[in-house]
Amino acid sequence: MNLLAFFIRKALGGYIHPMNRPNTELPRKIEQERRIAVIGSGLAGLTAAITLARRGFQVTLFEKNAYLGGKIGAWPTHLPQGETQFVEHGFHAFFRHYYNLNNFLDSLGLRKTFRSIQDYQILALNGSQYRFTGVSKTPVLNLLSMRKTGVYHWGDILKNPRLAGLAAMLAFHPEKTFEKFDDVSYQTWSESLGLPPSMRLMFNSFSRAFFATPDRMSTAELLKSFHSFFLSHDGGLIYDYPTGDYETVFLAPLRLELNRLGVKVRLQTPVTELRQSQTNEGGGFVVNNEEFHQVVVASDAASTKALMSQNPWLEHSQFRQSLNSLRSSQGYAVLRVWLDSPVDPGADQLCDFIITEHQQILDSITFYHRFEPTAQQWAKKTGGNVLEFHSYALPDGLEESAVTKTFWNEACGYLPQLAQTHLVHSELQVKKDFTALHTGLYRDRPGVVTPFPGLFFAGDWVKLPRPAMLMEAAATAGLLAANSILSGYQLCEEALFSVPPKGVL
Numbered sequence: 001m002n003l004l005a006f007f008i009r010k011a012l013g014g015y016i017h018p019m020n021r022p023n024t025e026l027p028r029k030i031e032q033e034r035r036i037a038v039i040g041s042g043l044a045g046l047t048a049a050i051t052l053a054r055r056g057f058q059v060t061l062f063e064k065n066a067y068l069g070g071k072i073g074a075w076p077t078h079l080p081q082g083e084t085q086f087v088e089h090g091f092h093a094f095f096r097h098y099y100n101l102n103n104f105l106d107s108l109g110l111r112k113t114f115r116s117i118q119d120y121q122i123l124a125l126n127g128s129q130y131r132f133t134g135v136s137k138t139p140v141l142n143l144l145s146m147r148k149t150g151v152y153h154w155g156d157i158l159k160n161p162r163l164a165g166l167a168a169m170l171a172f173h174p175e176k177t178f179e180k181f182d183d184v185s186y187q188t189w190s191e192s193l194g195l196p197p198s199m200r201l202m203f204n205s206f207s208r209a210f211f212a213t214p215d216r217m218s219t220a221e222l223l224k225s226f227h228s229f230f231l232s233h234d235g236g237l238i239y240d241y242p243t244g245d246y247e248t249v250f251l252a253p254l255r256l257e258l259n260r261l262g263v264k265v266r267l268q269t270p271v272t273e274l275r276q277s278q279t280n281e282g283g284g285f286v287v288n289n290e291e292f293h294q295v296v297v298a299s300d301a302a303s304t305k306a307l308m309s310q311n312p313w314l315e316h317s318q319f320r321q322s323l324n325s326l327r328s329s330q331g332y333a334v335l336r337v338w339l340d341s342p343v344d345p346g347a348d349q350l351c352d353f354i355i356t357e358h359q360q361i362l363d364s365i366t367f368y369h370r371f372e373p374t375a376q377q378w379a380k381k382t383g384g385n386v387l388e389f390h391s392y393a394l395p396d397g398l399e400e401s402a403v404t405k406t407f408w409n410e411a412c413g414y415l416p417q418l419a420q421t422h423l424v425h426s427e428l429q430v431k432k433d434f435t436a437l438h439t440g441l442y443r444d445r446p447g448v449v450t451p452f453p454g455l456f457f458a459g460d461w462v463k464l465p466r467p468a469m470l471m472e473a474a475a476t477a478g479l480l481a482a483n484s485i486l487s488g489y490q491l492c493e494e495a496l497f498s499v500p501p502k503g504v505l
């Protein structure tokens with residue numbers, strides 16, 4: 001097996017691939033006064049803003065919300081007994097192959113509170129569950145050893161030659177995969193393969209984590225996700241997660257760093273005006289009436305489309321077409337609940353974060369009272385529990401008022417004690433700001449560099465030269481935008497890395 005693992009690693013060219021070769025002879029800091037506007041303070045905006053400010057640029061960060069962080073932001077919620085706790089947009093998994101994000105977080109010491117999930121656990125409605133601790137971490141061998149979990153049997157493959165189509169997972173190619181599969185929905189692809197039920201359950205769970213129902217999810221994006229998360233590195237499916245609320249773990253230290261670097265942070269300041277400067281005095285762009293030399297637009301996909309959907313940007317026909325590909329996915333929901341009595345069967349039975357078989361909305365459950373200090377203290381004091389439910393793709397037409405009840409009813413199927421408890425407090429978010437990874441959108445997706453010199457895009461929706469998704473895509477795009485600006489001034493770029501660009505086949 002060791003020899004096989006050696007050859008697989010070799011076939012992939014190693015697991016960590018440099019994306020650029022920074023010229024370390026070049027200066028690191030800018031000498032002139034150069035003003036940069038960064039629009040949006042999610043991970044993409046933060047990585048761009050902090051990287052450029054560290055290199056001596058004068059950065060202004062515009063954010064429409066009252067808090068930093070975008071989808072890793074946090075805000076206070078007030079419990080009936082008077083306590084205040086922070087809630088986030090939702091539990092996030094930080095994978096070990098998020099090379100650029102992890103390097104950025106490490107540069108600020110932000111991974112110190114992280115702990116590793118015990119297992120990747122999927123619960124089925126019939127009471128069975130799939131766990132992946134024993135699965136090999138070597139790409140390809142992990143697929144073979146997954147047989148031990150019961151997800152598939154050799155008989156399934158021998159009886160159904162159509163399953164040979166799964167080889168597309170191992171043959172990921174940045175262009176060919178999209179040419180062949182971007183117009184095919186995951187549902188159509190999985191039906192054409194005749195996946196056995198347990199494999200379908202696993203693939204469905206994976207696909208929904210990208211905020212799209214199977215009938216809309218692009219098969220090419222899903223194949224990219226299999227490649228990025230499972231078949232291109234030896235980190236396995238195990239990931240890390242912060243053991244504090246995101247205000248304490250991320251936002252407070254990030255604010256300190258922005259402050260130390262002199263970044264002007266404008267919260268509650270939506271950018272409504274972005275245009276090229278007519279005067280060219282001191283800058284190339286006007287953002288909310290201020291002049292800047294360069295701009296990084298790091299707002300979410302739909303907000304970016306709205307901001308850019310005015311002349312003269314739209315006069316550029318190719319650019320107009322690429323803006324058209326930017327859409328929000330279906331709505332998603334996150335519900336944090338404070339319960340008056342325990343429902344948790346214990347960490348020996350269920351991991352801190354579990355994936356559930358989809359019925360109508362419930363996709364995952366997180367046991368916050370186990371690891372988040374304020375939730376832990378509250379649970380200790382009251383004898384209750386603090387949980388979070390996620391739905392990554394709400395059915396169209398489901399009323400917001402029905403979301404809490406539907407979560408509750410479905411969760412009772414996995415946590416029977418829930419039916420006996422009462423809600424002390426809850427915090428519900430129903431949003432529609434996630435990038436659509438739907439069929440047919442990839443071809444026109446814009447990249448970091450736009451046709452307008454000095455204007456860059458960053459976010460998890462940007463087309464990248466290497467496979468990366470979700471938070472790693474956001475951080476990589478932000479750093480690529482920063483690198484484009486650095487190289488424009490003949491400054492040394494930041495070193496960036498990725499998983500192997502292509503699959504093993």
Ligand SMILES: Cc1cc2nc3c(=O)[nH]c(=O)nc-3n(C[C@H](O)[C@H](O)[C@H](O)COP(=O)(O)OP(=O)(O)OC[C@H]3O[C@@H](n4cnc5c(N)ncnc54)[C@H](O)[C@@H]3O)c2cc1C
Nearest residue numbers: 040042043044064070071090093271299303459460470471
């Ligand atoms: C519930 C949930 C769970 C998730 N779980 C995971 C996970 O486990 N692992 C993972 O890798 N990823 C996960 N993600 C995805 C991850 O959060 C995102 O991919 C990433 O944070 C996106 O960062 P971003 O900077 O591209 O965008 P965003 O975080 O959306 O940031 C964009 C920012 O722009 C601001 N903005 C928009 N318009 C304007 C304007 N006109 N002016 C000024 N500001 C503006 C917004 O307010 C926002 O702050 C999850 C997301 C959600 C919602």
